[in-house]
Amino acid sequence: AQSVTQLGSHVSVSEGALVLLRCNYSSSVPPYLFWYVQYPNQGLQLLLKYTSAATLVKGINGFEAEFKKSETSFHLTKPSAHMSDAAEYFCAVRGLTGGGNKLTFGTGTQLKVEL
Amino acid sequence: GAGVSQSPSNKVTEKGKDVELRCDPISGHTALYWYRQSLGQGLEFLIYFQGNSAPDKSGLPSDRFSAERTGGSVSTLTIQRTQQEDSAVYLCASSTRQGDGYTFGSGTRLTVV
Numbered sequence A: 001a002q003s004v005t006q007l008g009s010h011v012s013v014s015e016g017a018l019v020l021l022r023c024n025y026s027s028s029v030p031p032y033l034f035w036y037v038q039y040p041n042q043g044l045q046l047l048l049k050y051t052s053a054a055t056l057v058k059g060i061n062g063f064e065a066e067f068k069k070s071e072t073s074f075h076l077t078k079p080s081a082h083m084s085d086a087a088e089y090f091c092a093v094r095g096l097t098g099g100g101n102k103l104t105f106g107t108g109t110q111l112k113v114e115l
Numbered sequence B: 001g002a003g004v005s006q007s008p009s010n011k012v013t014e015k016g017k018d019v020e021l022r023c024d025p026i027s028g029h030t031a032l033y034w035y036r037q038s039l040g041q042g043l044e045f046l047i048y049f050q051g052n053s054a055p056d057k058s059g060l061p062s063d064r065f066s067a068e069r070t071g072g073s074v075s076t077l078t079i080q081r082t083q084q085e086d087s088a089v090y091l092c093a094s095s096t097r098q099g100d101g102y103t104f105g106s107g108t109r110l111t112v113v
Helices: none
Strands: A004-008 A010-012 A019-027 A030-038 A044-050 A056-058 A064-068 A075-080 A087-096 A109-115 B005-009 B011-014 B019-024 B033-038 B045-049 B063-071 B076-077 B088-095 B106-110
Touching: A004 A087, A010 A019, A019 A030, A019 A087, A019 A109, A030 A064, A044 A056, A044 A064, A044 A075, A075 A087, A087 B045, A109 B019, B005 B088, B011 B019, B019 B088, B033 B076, B045 B063, B045 B076, B076 B088
Parallel strands: A010 A109, B011 B106
Antiparallel strands: A004 A019, A019 A075, A030 A044, A030 A087, A056 A064, A064 A075, A087 A109, B005 B019, B019 B076, B033 B045, B033 B088, B063 B076, B088 B106
């Protein structure tokens, strides 16, 4: 079985500051890991994914995430926040085997960007 | 199509009525998923279709919920005798068989009054 935990349901940063959104996973098999972003009244959009290749993954809009097996983490970062980054962010996991392709999502982190 | 299309975008229904929510996945995507997103909650898995295999219905919360996928393409999620706790955004997603990332639709916001 797989699960993810997102620490912090709300994160607030100043424009231009570092964004760090935390995600820890639990998986009995090597995982695939994903970050999605959801803007108000929209569906989820894939930001980036880890599929057992490079541990540092670069995504859209300047975001990146690093897979750290020793820490079972996949934290999302962006060096400089922009007002347009304000949204809800979801971490998700699925195992490489078992459970089909079903993703298990975290409860989400709402990012607020202040002037 | 170019993306995952869901209809209606909004639905208000009276308690006890049945509703049908539609999802049109990306052409060629063999896998289709339904999730539910309630206010302040994460995404709750409902059901998963993969090609011609039997669907994974393990997430359906009660026997009032059912879904079908006709011809390996369009899917309909049906909720019978709706209750107020069914109010949520219902999201549909599709993916290739490899499943290395979903494409989501914009969702159907269901309000039961």
